[in-house]
Amino acid sequence: MxxxxxxxxxxxxxxxxxxxxxxxxxxxxxxxxxxxxxxxxxxxxxxxxxxxxxxxxxxxxxxxxxxxxxxxxxxxxxxxxxxxxxxxxxxxxxxxxxxxxxxxxxxxxxxxxxxxxxxxxxxxxxxxxxxxxAVGRVLRPVEAMRAEVAEINENNLTRRVPVPSSDNEIARLGATLNETLDRMHRTVEDTRRFVADASHELRSPLAALRAELEIALSHPHMADWPTVVKMALEDAERLQELTTDLLLLARLDADALDRQDTVDLTAVVRREVCRRGMVTLDVEEHVLVPGRRAQLSRLLGNLLDNAERHAGTEVVVRLRGGATATLEVIDDGPGIPEADRERVFDRFTRLDEARTRAAGGAGLGLAIARRIAGRHHGTLEATDAEGFRGIRFVATIPTGIPQPRQAAVVAQQRIGDEVWQFLNGSITSTHGHIPEPRPVPDPALDWDLIFGEHQPAHR
Incomplete structure (x- = not known):
């Protein structure tokens, strides 16, 4: 200059x-x-x-x-x-x-x-x-910022660059750098906490499985082997659910929603609700949204799992179309305190009354649901349930498609949904422990939800 x-x-x-x-x-x-x-x-x-x-x-x-x-x-x-x-x-x-x-x-x-x-x-x-x-004086704060950023590494992410008191481009640059460092710090802390929580959640069923097997092997003639196998299958099923959810979260965090289909959200809701009890359905016909059918089905499935887990007598599902599709899942359970309504979407978060393994799950369902809504450029919030004592989860997804449209174009159900529901446990077996065996899937099945664009080596 x-x-x-x-x-x-x-x-x-x-x-x-x-x-x-x-x-x-x-x-x-x-x-x-x-x-x-x-x-x-x-x-x-x-x-x-x-x-x-x-x-x-x-x-x-x-x-x-x-x-x-x-x-x-x-x-x-x-x-x-x-x-x-x-x-x-x-x-x-x-x-x-x-x-x-x-x-x-x-x-x-x-x-x-x-x-x-x-x-x-x-x-x-x-x-x-x-x-x-003049240039040296103007760039002196930039040099101070550069020197400070050069000293920041993964071990001292709390450091921030000095921001001049003046209201100019340099001050705004410093503020933006600090905001970026704040986001990086939160991301790293979330990742560390996520790894720690995931390790803790995986360690519990592994420890239980090992203890059960070691006890049975130490007294093989006294062990009730059908019971041992049943408990081992339960722990293995829990491990499968955890690893599937963790892999899905990793894929949702890493990949962008590049390929989108036109999904009839009404058909997805009807199909997901038909397998469940005590659910009251109130939907508009042929609400179309761009996105992935399997992911939207997983979003609704997680919300219904949470509602059924805490509902007293009734769960209501509502769907409205327009410029933005609005999906509501309402239950008449104990509800969620207002202070915890944002925290429940954090990974591995379970409220005090839902800490047990049987009642509380792994604490990943709502986190996955919000991540899926975000990938579809939508939102997922927890609000008061009008006319109910419990809680209402509201998911909004931009349609981007003129409403209504002929449903025949998008009414076909994809076989990949059944594969995904088989993997995440939505299709349960008669004995209630592991999913029933399915035929070997066709190569055209949709594995994208878990594996992205990379197909598994063995199916």
Missing amino acids: TVLATVVTAVLVGLAGVLMLGAQRQQIVVQAENSSRVHYVCSGSECVVLDDRKLLDSPGAVIRYATTEVRPELTLSPFGEFGYEVVGAGPRPTEEAAWTITTRAQADLNTAALGLLGVFVLITSLVSVTVLT
Whole structure:
């Protein structure tokens, strides 16, 4: 910036100086011509300077007037060559007199050129120093920010850059950097807490499974092997659910929702509700939204699981269309305190009355549901249940599709939904422990919800 300002100033001042020096040269040449101009009166071949005090010695019959002047040819360079030209019909001045006039004019021009050069250097230097000082002062906070950011690593994410007190771009840059560092800090802390909670949740069924097997092996003749196998299957099923949820959360956090289908959300709601009891359905027909059918089914499934777990006698599901599809799941359970309504969407969060393994789950269902809503550019909130004692979960998803539309285009159910429901345990077996075996899935089945764009090695 300093170099650019110096160059621009030098060019502008230089052009102005050249123009001023050219005008000064013209003025000096005119002054030299005026000072060297001599008027003569001539009669025949005799000429005398036109002066009232001197007359011609022998005036002739014809008298004429003549003028002679020296016109300097000056150069703008102090070290260049210069000359002169004698103009007029009168007697020529001596060479010494002509050179004296020309040399004096060139000296005056050189003095003016050196003066302008000094002004040029002074102005350019002042601009350079001023810009350098101003830029250095402006960038000093940026350098302080850079030095502070260079010292921040994963072990000291609490440090923040200094923010100037002035309200300018540098202060806003510092505030933005601190906000970014805050988000990074929260993300790292959430990741660390997530890893710790996941390890804790996985350790409990693993420890129980190991203890059961070790006890049975230590007394093989006394063990009730059908009961041991049943309990081991329960722990294995819980491990499967946890790992599936953890893998799904990792995929939801890492991937963007690039490929979207047109989903009939009404059909998804009806299909999910038909497998459940004590659910009252109130939906509009053919509410279409862009997204992934399996993920939207998982969102509703998690909300229904939570509602059925805490409901007293009734669960209500409502669906309304329009510019934004609104899905409500209401239960008449004990509800959620207002202070905890945002916390329940955190991973591995279970309220005090839902801490047990049987009643509380792993605390990932609502976190997954909100993440799916966010991936579909929507929201998921917990609010008061109007007319109920419990809680109402409201999911909003932008449709982006003109309503209504022919449902025949989107009414087909994808086989991949059944695969996903089989994996997450929505389809339960008659004995209540593990899902019933299914036929080997076709290669065209939709595994994207878990594996993204990468197909599993063995199906």
